[in-house]
Amino acid sequence: MNAVVLDHITKTYEAGKVLAVDDVSLEVAAGELFGLIGPDGAGKTSIFRILTTLLLPDKGTASVNGRDCVKDYKAIRRSVGYMPGRFSLYQDLTVAENLHFFATLFGTTIDANYDLIRDIYEQIKPFSDRRAGKLSGGMKQKLALCCALVHKPEVLFLDEPTTGVDAVSRKEFWEMLRTLKQQGITIVVSTPYMDEAVLCERIALIQGGKIMSVDTPASVIATFPVQLYAVKAANIYRLLTSLREDTAIDSCYAFGEYVHVTFRHDTDQDLPQWQQKLAAQGHEQVDVKKISPSIEDSFIRLMNEKQNVQP
């Protein structure tokens, strides 16, 4: 059975003026680690809030573990764990008090489900007497995760859990999610960071309230239809300008220290010849190579295709 089902969900704000979620259908299997990948304002938070029964959809139906998000909201609220995008614990309560409060709220105790949170809680235990507001970003996230887990939820909803967290803590966080997945908890997580997408089992790329693609990260990358090239020069800005003037080039965009390029006709390019051509145009230290695409390349391509289809 699917743990989470979204069926043609549409959500608008301000009396229909702002379209946040546009006819989204999605299924997440039980026990899956599912990622919702998209930039800010793509509609990720709205989808989370509909699934956690905090918002009513305008159109469509949604369910969590077979329970309807509108009618059976009480049952869903009892059985899911939710971590909002913004840190939402009591800042003036200590770490231990927060955890104890949320455990009691769900009619359980910290000890009853300690196995589930042990690995995470052990890391913040030395600070259990510290006020939550005084914790660092990474520790706040760990505490919030503990509070969302303390009642052993069937489905865990994590809305941008790694935003504003340092690289090391992000890595640790994803390792924790993998451990939790092994315990049979379905996890739906959203993130604006494309590099985190490959850590999910399946992902949905979302942009402007619409789902562009749902698949495993490997398949998303594999469906990239053309050969991707990376070009580097001393002056990246000038390089980008002259590449944009080249009519043979389909798309080019800055990607770290390189410019990623695709051609209109997907024939193999003669790399040394291309390099010479660029050098002749006055570019220095030119480096040209073939690369395999990343999720971000796929995302950008899908986004551009969508924009070209509906000008």
Added chain:
Amino acid sequence: MKQLLVFIRKEFFHVFRDKRTLLIMFGLPVVQIVLFGFALTSEVKNITLTVIDQARDVNSTQIINKIKSSSYFIVDESAINYDAVSTAFKKGTARCALIFPAGFGNDLQDAGQAQVQILTDGSDPNMAKTVINYLTAILTAYQQEISPGAQLPYRIIPEQRMLYNEEGNGSLNFIPGVMALVLMLVCTALTSVAVVREKELGTMEILLVSPFKPLLVLLAKAVPYLVLSLANFTLILVLAVFVLHVEVKGSILLLFLVSTLFIIACLSIGLMISNTTNSQQTALLLSMMGMMIPTLIFTGFMFPLENMPWIFQMISYVVPARWYFLVIKAVMLKGLGFSYIWKETAVLLGMTVVALSIALKNFKIRLS
């Protein structure tokens, strides 16, 4: 049940860890009591009376001595003529004056009738009237003293008594008023931010995704403030009795019971505000401005309600403090029992039920 207890404990933590809330809670009543008790008194005491005695005879001297021996006036005899008094009034250094004309004693002895002039600063009518009353009383007393035999054929002697406050202690009037005002302000203001704060801080978002019940939240929010407000009430009472010498004539238990009811009524109003607003700022503004002005005006301790046009009297009926003020006066100052205040109590109970229902009905189980 355990959920409720833990929730209440959490609310206590919030209150005790927020020093500003505590300061408002316990600072406000102390400041109010001290202000109303010592600074904003409407009694006229130790007022400087400018006296010009152009007669300088036995009678005028005797009257001046009588005035000096009363506790109301400090006699200033430095002015020598009418012009000096006039200038002093203009400058504002004199606010009342008593002038004996030349030959005052002779007129009194020979013609059996003499005149004195009393001047007061009418820009402060309250003070002016009080001064005239005091001086007239002293003059009448003197008159009877010098002619005890002069019996008029028919005389009506008013025998005056100020019931419930024989000494004319001004504190008696405002103590119930301050109690009503302080409890109303503190209770509504503090609870009005209680629920809306969770919305603003985002904690409501996870609170909603949990099996809690709205009534549980409202109860948990109200209980700590009820406990603290009762402590507050005790503090005001202790200040009133020991600092301002107000005697509690009625049953202390009854006083605490009706005060508890009034506090619950105010907390319900606060919760109602909290559930219908979306920011702490709006909630505070509503509870402070929206409650303070009507409470000050329509409770009846500053301005008599009977003199107001009917529309304002109608408004006063929906101000909880008005009913509580009546109850406190009846129980504390007059020593009356429950049978005299059941109507007011019923009104307060009704207001509580209405406010709580609105609060509960407006509790949003989703994000709007």
